[in-house]
Amino acid sequence: MLKKPKKKKFVSVAEFAIRLCVDDSTVRRWIRKGEIKATRIGNAGNWIIPRSELDRILKTVDEAISKEYDERSSEKIEW
Numbered sequence: 363m364l365k366k367p368k369k370k371k372f373v374s375v376a377e378f379a380i381r382l383c384v385d386d387s388t389v390r391r392w393i394r395k396g397e398i399k400a401t402r403i404g405n406a407g408n409w410i411i412p413r414s415e416l417d418r419i420l421k422t423v424d425e426a427i428s429k430e431y432d433e434r435s436s437e438k439i440e441w
Contacts, residue, residue, distance in 0.1 A: 372410040375400075381416060382423070 392398045400409040
């Protein structure tokens, strides 16, 4: 029987940025502004972000794209 890989509970700033196609500095700015929950770890001051935050942002983006698609597909095209 195959085991499902466990979802990580946290992601790095770099991983978060890659998933959202943004720069690391953008993610760090969102953290500073309080738009993303994150925890600072270690003496180097690296951030970890709960996986739930990534899921929340991805859901928000997906809903926005769906809404945009629905609005555009309902527009009448006149020739």
